[in-house]
Amino acid sequence: MVRRDFLGRMGLAAAGTFLLGGIKRQAAQAKDIDKDFPAIKKIDLHTHISSDATYLREVMDRLNLKMVTICNEGLKPDRLAAQIKIAREIHQKAPRYYAWCTTFDLNGFGLAGWTDRVLAGLQDDFNRGALGVKVWKEIGMQLKDDHGNFIQVDDPRFHPVFEFIEKENKTLFMHIGDPPSYWQSYGPDGRPDAWYREGRGVWNRIGEFKGEVSWETLMKARDQVLERFPGLRVIGCHLGSMAHDVSMLAKRLDHYDSFAVETSYTMRELAGQPPEKVREFFLKYQDRIMYGSDISGGLVGTPFLVDMAKIRERWTAEEVEQLKTDLIDQYHREFDYFSTDREQNFGDFSLPCLNLPDQVLEKIFYRNAVRCLPGVDHNFP
Ligand SMILES: [Zn+2]
16 A cells, blocks of 8 residues: 555545645645555665564564665675675575665776676676675775776776676666765864764775776766666666765756666765755656665674674664664665655654655655666565
8 A cells, every 4th residue: 555545544645735846746744654655565675684584574573665785895805705605694594585686896906807707707706696786985095006096897807797797687787986075174183084084874995095096087987887787777876976966966867867876875965955846856856766775784793794803693682672662763765855845854863754655655665766776576476
C-alpha cells in the first residue's frame, strides 16, 4: 500500500493539494512511517556492510529493503581484500539482503601486469555476483605517479578497466571529488579542514590531500570518462559531488545518457538551494536518481568498516539494539525528506522536505536501481 492509499483509507487524503512554484503539492498530512515506508520496496544502493548481523536483517525485513554493499580503498590492499571477502560471503550467504560491488587494487598502477591482474580480479568478482565496480576519490586526490602528480580518473591507463566493465555489462560507481565547499575553509596548518573534521560524515579520510587538485579538475576528469565511454552505465555517488548546484548536475544528466546518481550525504548541500528548485530537479530527473544512505553496518569494524581500529570484539545486547534503532531512525528521517512536506532537521541544519509523489518515490527507492544495476533485485521477493 502506497502512502496516499494509506492516507486515503485513514480518511486524510481530503487534506487537498495546493500549488507552489507551479508544482502540485500535497498539503501537510499526518503519516504513519511504519506503514508507509515499508509499503515501497527499496534498494539502498550505497552501503558498507562489515558482517551479516541479525540486526541488519531485522531492519531490512521491517523496512522492505535490500542493501548494496560497496568495496572501496584500492590503495590499502589488506582492507580491500577484507572488504571483498566479506562482501562475497554475505552476498552468497544471504542474497535476499545483500548485493555487492567490488573495486580493484591501485598499487602498481601503470606497471607491467597491473591491467591483467585487475581484470582477472574483476572477472573473479563478477563470477561471484559483483554487480558493479567502484572508483573512489582516492583516484584524483591520493594516488600519485612517480613525479608526485595526482593521477586522475580519465588517465588512459584506466581505459581497459572501464572497457572491461562495460563489456561485462556491469556498472561503474564513481565517487570522484568532494563537495566544493571542502576546498574553501582552512585549518590552522593551511590544510582545508573539511578533510579533517569529524562529524561531517565519512569524507574526511583522504590521506594528506590539501586541496592541491581543484574541484573543477576532478569533475572534468570524471566528465571525460562519461564522454569517452557513452555505453558504460555510471552511477555518480553523492549526486556526482555536485549536490550544491543541481543545475550543474542537470547539465551532465542532459549530456550523458548513461549517467545516473545516488543521493547519500547530500542534504547539507541541497539545503543551500531554493527548495522548489531542488524539488523540480528531483521531479525532472526522477528516472536518473537513486536512493543511497552510505551507512556503515554490521558488527565487525563498525561504525566504519574501513576503520579497522574500531573493530569490536563484543557488543552488548543494548549496543546492538541501539545500532538497530539508529539505523531505522536514519532511514525514516531520509524517507521523510523525500516523501513529506515538513521541515526536516539534520542536526546543525534543516531543510524543507521534497514531498515527492509515490510513483517518483518508487523509482528513486527501487525501480531505477533495478535498471541501473541489473541483477540487484534478484532474490528480493
Ligand atoms: Zn560510501
